[in-house]
Amino acid sequence: MSTLDPADWSSLRALGHQMLDDMVDHLASLREQPVWRPMPEAVRQSFTAPLPSSGKDTEALYARFTADIQPYVTGNLHPRFMGWVHGGGNPVSMLAELLAGAMNANCGGRDHVGIAVERQVIAWAAEMLGMPAQTSGVLLTGSSMANLCAVLCAKQKALGEAGHETGVNGAKLTAYASSGVHRCVTGALDMAGFGSAALRKIPVDAEFRMDMDKLREAITADRAAGFTPFLIAATAGSVDAGAFDDLNAAADIAAAENAWFHVDGAFGALAALSPAKRHLTAGLGRADSIAFDFHKWAQVTYSCGCLLVRDPEIHNTTFAQPTSYLAAAPRGLAGGFPWPCDLGPDLSRGFSALKIWMTLSAYGTEGLARVVENSCALANRLANHVQASNRLVLLAPAALNIVCFGIEGKTDQQILDLVANLQEDGLFAPSTTIINGRTAIRCAIVNHRTTEEDIDELVAEISRRLEMPYRVPEGT
Numbered sequence: 001m002s003t004l005d006p007a008d009w010s011s012l013r014a015l016g017h018q019m020l021d022d023m024v025d026h027l028a029s030l031r032e033q034p035v036w037r038p039m040p041e042a043v044r045q046s047f048t049a050p051l052p053s054s055g056k057d058t059e060a061l062y063a064r065f066t067a068d069i070q071p072y073v074t075g076n077l078h079p080r081f082m083g084w085v086h087g088g089g090n091p092v093s094m095l096a097e098l099l100a101g102a103m104n105a106n107c108g109g110r111d112h113v114g115i116a117v118e119r120q121v122i123a124w125a126a127e128m129l130g131m132p133a134q135t136s137g138v139l140l141t142g143s144s145m146a147n148l149c150a151v152l153c154a155k156q157k158a159l160g161e162a163g164h165e166t167g168v169n170g171a172k173l174t175a176y177a178s179s180g181v182h183r184c185v186t187g188a189l190d191m192a193g194f195g196s197a198a199l200r201k202i203p204v205d206a207e208f209r210m211d212m213d214k215l216r217e218a219i220t221a222d223r224a225a226g227f228t229p230f231l232i233a234a235t236a237g238s239v240d241a242g243a244f245d246d247l248n249a250a251a252d253i254a255a256a257e258n259a260w261f262h263v264d265g266a267f268g269a270l271a272a273l274s275p276a277k278r279h280l281t282a283g284l285g286r287a288d289s290i291a292f293d294f295h296k297w298a299q300v301t302y303s304c305g306c307l308l309v310r311d312p313e314i315h316n317t318t319f320a321q322p323t324s325y326l327a328a329a330p331r332g333l334a335g336g337f338p339w340p341c342d343l344g345p346d347l348s349r350g351f352s353a354l355k356i357w358m359t360l361s362a363y364g365t366e367g368l369a370r371v372v373e374n375s376c377a378l379a380n381r382l383a384n385h386v387q388a389s390n391r392l393v394l395l396a397p398a399a400l401n402i403v404c405f406g407i408e409g410k411t412d413q414q415i416l417d418l419v420a421n422l423q424e425d426g427l428f429a430p431s432t433t434i435i436n437g438r439t440a441i442r443c444a445i446v447n448h449r450t451t452e453e454d455i456d457e458l459v460a461e462i463s464r465r466l467e468m469p470y471r472v473p474e475g476t
Helices: 009-028 041-046 058-072 091-103 113-128 143-159 161-166 183-191 212-224 247-257 268-273 312-319 352-388 412-424 452-465
Strands: 136-140 173-178 199-202 228-235 260-264 289-293 305-309 392-394 402-407 431-435 438-444
Touching (some): 009 058, 041 058, 091 352, 113 268, 113 352, 136 312, 143 173, 143 183, 143 260, 143 289, 173 212, 228 247, 268 289, 268 352, 305 312, 402 431, 412 431, 412 438
Parallel strands (some): 173 199, 260 289
Antiparallel strands (some): 392 402, 431 438
């Protein structure tokens, strides 16, 4: 037989039930597991095998998964994973992935329920972030792709149809972002054909926000030199310090310069859900486009980014490529224009909207807001610990959910070694960065499972390794 379906569905059903039970047990027992395990060299080498020509028993493949794959993943499910802005996922989203995989729907286009669910998700996202009801949008793999697509929309506004026909073609267009902008914005300008040199990185102030006076000065200098500012990319939640640019000021400057106003809000945009942190996002709803991730603070399973675009016409003309074999129709399966493939680069797309729809429906914006507020409260607790210490030093304001701190009397290499030891021992997974020339331990509190005890134990463990007394600061 040529079919890939099993001859006996009952055995597959039993294995599927076992897999689901095992994964639920895995989630339920996260605290008893190491945060991260270094992969043994034998396991690494086992994934350099020749291409298989004949198949293996599915039960044997699952046994291989449990032995050699599951133990050595990133670790971001664990409540003590604090190094990078990785969401912890949620069990409802996990189940949605199973359902979406079973349906195997191509959500690039055509008239079916997957497209309707995605449109609902985009409408909800626009409402969450204060964008107009007619806002267009599309789901992507993450904010890297969303930022690239936003740059292409800005290019469409600046160059129109000529940009499709001849590309940038020597146009002297310039873009602006803070010096703390994420690497994906620089990469987006490169991939869009402008080159990274088209991006002016504007200095930041003491709060790590883009200096708006310096921005105006850079634009004035560029115009005098014959350049045309076409894009201002503000940051809502910088990668190092969680800082927010002054979005209203950036929007005002963009409007005065007739430039596209984009916001990279990969995780920080969802601070708009929190009554306590919403003030940081003032002006977000004025953006021409917003890039953010559902797989970070919204805790949807990877991967799931989103681009919102204020002007549906610009969004559509940026990506639409009419062809006879993909022509829309007024009725039948080819109905439902515009399709997601007319709003982004992918023709073949999975049903990512289902896990977002189920997550938002299961927990509501109030549930996600509590995750945001708890993350920020835990970051504040950690900052208080640092400030109460005589060896730890806060290196950047903890305005949101990221805390960067150094260790007095320790070299950069000693700090790097301490962090690597914590990771390799499976106890905690912070990361490192450079703040004003100093190596910093960077803790990004994103996981909905993290508690006050986890924060206290992190400081206690670092203190123990520094052979210093540990105490809980007053007020925490």
